[in-house]
Amino acid sequence: MLRILMLGLLCSVLIGQGPVAEREAIERQFRTWLEQDLWPRAQQRGVSRTTFDAAFSVVTLNWNLPDLIPPGKQARTPKVQRQAEFGSPAKYFNRSSINWATSVGRQMQSRYASTLADVERKTGVPARIILAIWGRESGYGRVSIPHDVFEVLGTKGFMSTRAAYFTDELLAALEIAEAGHAPSGTMKSSWAGALGQPQFMPSSFLQYAVDGNGDGRADIWASEADTIASIGYYLARHGWNGERDWGFEVRLPAAVSCSLEGPDQGKPIREWVVMGIERASGKPFPDGELPRDGFLMLPAGRYGPAFIVTGNFYVLKDYNMSDLYALFVGHVGDRIAYSIGDFSEPWKPIDKLYRSDIAAMQRALETLGHDVGGADGLPGYKTRRSIGRWQIANGYQQTCFPDAQMKARLSD
Structure with missing residues (x-):
């Protein structure tokens, strides 16, 4: 807001x-x-x-x-974007939002159990994932649009x-x-034109909204059944694999470089295990996941929890391109279904930076030959791993996340 x-x-x-x-x-x-x-x-x-x-x-x-x-007008961008402070990823996971989405999600899971089971059977998308998206997008239909x-x-x-x-x-x-x-x-x-309880843009509605209650209309405004079915169908059409999970929180050993992050650096999960990566829960990875590709995902570099995610994580990003959004959905879904607690690794404090600060760092890294994914002031995975590579090359502790010291060093 x-x-x-x-x-x-x-x-x-x-x-x-x-x-x-x-x-x-x-x-x-x-x-x-x-x-x-x-x-x-x-x-x-x-x-x-x-x-x-x-x-x-x-x-x-x-x-x-x-x-x-x-x-007849032209947009003007201020040289220093002080109105756009970059926030800690931890803010996305404030306790009240997580707890509310979880508790109400469990109520919805019970209330619409039959519909959710039917959609899961037809699409392969777990009920818990559909619920978490529904909760995030419109508060299970309770948020005013x-x-x-x-x-x-x-x-x-x-x-x-x-x-x-x-x-x-x-x-x-x-x-x-x-x-x-x-x-x-x-x-x-919404203020951006997204419609109804799943918050589909109109073009997405035309492609993915479906009739879940058999009345001949895809009513994502007033029909919970249509909303549930439409979310499931959207994810299925974008490639959700019903045989896989979305991802796992892991412990990242100091010997494993955080610059290995990204959807283009995947490897079979058993290879991550050989490198020393374990699930944070202490449980082994499911046998069916071991031969399949997993991808290191570090939304706050080494200042927060670490994850091995699957291709389904990137399907969630097709719904909303934010890493944090996809992580929120996966985490809340797991809390709804499995009664798990918070992430094992806490979000650590980060330096106060503006988006213009991060954009300046991105431009400096670009001049050094790094692919940061564009100087947009947002530290996505390409920026995070470029930071890690720069830190190692220059003898600094590898954190894979922007900080005030790095800003000063890059501007020297």
């Missing part, structure tokens, strides 16, 4: 309040865009004029959304930094309305 508020504040700074006349002129341009640009494309997709007019009859531009560029999808996507399709993408999503939303999947008045979305 804080990130959304900060993005909204940035948007206000970028575009300013503007004179009323200017806003009114842009609103008129918006109506012209709807009529002359959007309507012909919607019509080609089979959207009726009745559906189109109903969608936009009361819609106006939402000036509070992030990343807007009104016609306040925005009109046509206002959000209309605004962002007309004047945002990714206008073409959001225009395509807007056209998909119109197709959904035309097909009558959503109950009247329920085409509500």
